[in-house]
Each structure stands twice: as C-alpha cells, then as structure tokens.
Amino acid sequence: MPEFVQAFATSIERKSLLRNLIAYRALIATDGYERGYQFFDGSFVENVEVTRGRAPKDIDVFTMLHAPQKYLDSFALWQGPGFQFWSSEIADQKLNKERFSLDTYALLIEDAPLDRMLEQVMYWYSLFSHQRDTFAWKGFVAVSFDRAQDDEALALIEAM
Structure with missing residues (x-):
C-alpha cells in the first residue's frame, strides 16, 4: 500500500479515493x-487527467480473502453474522460505491472451488487488463491485504 500511495496520490481527488x-x-x-489480495484498476490506475481531462471518479477493487479462523471453526457462526457481514459490508457493491467511491467485487x-476461482481470476484479469473504450492493453495493481501497511500508507497521504 505505501508504494501504491506513492505512485497514485498525485491530486486531492486521488488522495480522497485512497483514504x-x-x-x-x-x-x-x-x-x-x-x-488475501486486492486488485486495483479502472481510471484510477491510468493517467485520466491527461487522457480524458478529468480526475478519476472511483477505484475498481477486486478482493480475494481468506476466511477468518472463527468462521472456519464454526460454520454456524459463518451462516449467521459471518455471511451477513460479508454480503452487507464487504460484497455490497452499491453500498461501497456510495460510501467509499469504490467499485467493489469480492471472492471468499x-x-x-478451484474452477470457480480460476474463472473469476481469468474474468477479472481480462477485464482489468484492457481499457474499456479502446481495448488497449493496460496494467492493474495487485496488493496484499496487510492492514499493518495501511497506517503507513495513510501517513504518506497526509504528508504529501
């Protein structure tokens, strides 16, 4: 995350999206x-200020997470509050767009199963590796889900 912030926190709008x-x-x-891992894409990882004359409006985020041990130990716990949190907080694309300006997708x-995971990885790779309008090749960013680095990344945003 600190490297991601250093590369992309280049404007007030971008800093807000990173926060x-x-x-x-x-x-x-x-x-x-x-x-887990998160993959970041969309206009945020492009130079849209130059190519489209505007700031990025959101960040596309595909998240692949390992379940917390508490849910692996208790399926009943997962069926109740675990699934509720997953579906209403982590995977609720509309809510996350409204509250965070993030276009979120998530996979536990x-x-x-392996075939579904591969299907999802291939889908997101194909979607994230090309520009939507021009189909030109582009990159995306993969970052491990490591909250310890987030404090350092947030401090970098505030210092810039």
Whole structure:
C-alpha cells in the first residue's frame, strides 16, 4: 500500500479515493479478515487527467480473502453474522460505491472451488487488463491485504 500511495496520490481527488480505499480495508478487517489480495484498476490506475481531462471518479477493487479462523471453526457462526457481514459490508457493491467511491467485487477463497476461482481470476484479469473504450492493453495493481501497511500508507497521504 505505501508504494501504491506513492505512485497514485498525485491530486486531492486521488488522495480522497485512497483514504476511502484504506477505510474499506479497515472495515474488512473489523470482522477478522487478515489475509488475501486486492486488485486495483479502472481510471484510477491510468493517467485520466491527461487522457480524458478529468480526475478519476472511483477505484475498481477486486478482493480475494481468506476466511477468518472463527468462521472456519464454526460454520454456524459463518451462516449467521459471518455471511451477513460479508454480503452487507464487504460484497455490497452499491453500498461501497456510495460510501467509499469504490467499485467493489469480492471472492471468499475457501468458498470457491478451484474452477470457480480460476474463472473469476481469468474474468477479472481480462477485464482489468484492457481499457474499456479502446481495448488497449493496460496494467492493474495487485496488493496484499496487510492492514499493518495501511497506517503507513495513510501517513504518506497526509504528508504529501
């Protein structure tokens, strides 16, 4: 996250989106999620200020998380508050767009058979690796889900 912030915190709008991204990661961690990966894409990882004459409006975020141990130990706990938190907080795309300006998608690693996981990874790779309008190749950013780095990233935003 600190490297991501250093590369992309180049304007007031971008800093605001990065703060929102870190807040989303903090929300995820409140239920015990500690391990996984996030892939960032969209106009945020492009130079849209030059190519389209505007600031990025959101960050596209695809999250792959390992379930917290408490849910692996108790399926009943997962069926109740665990699934409720996952569906209403982590995976609620509309809500996360409204409160964080993030376009979020999520996959629980333990819940996805290998073929579904591969299908999802291939889908998101194909979507994130090309520009929507021009189909030109572009990159995306992969960051481990490591909350310890988020404090450092937030401090960098505030110092810039």
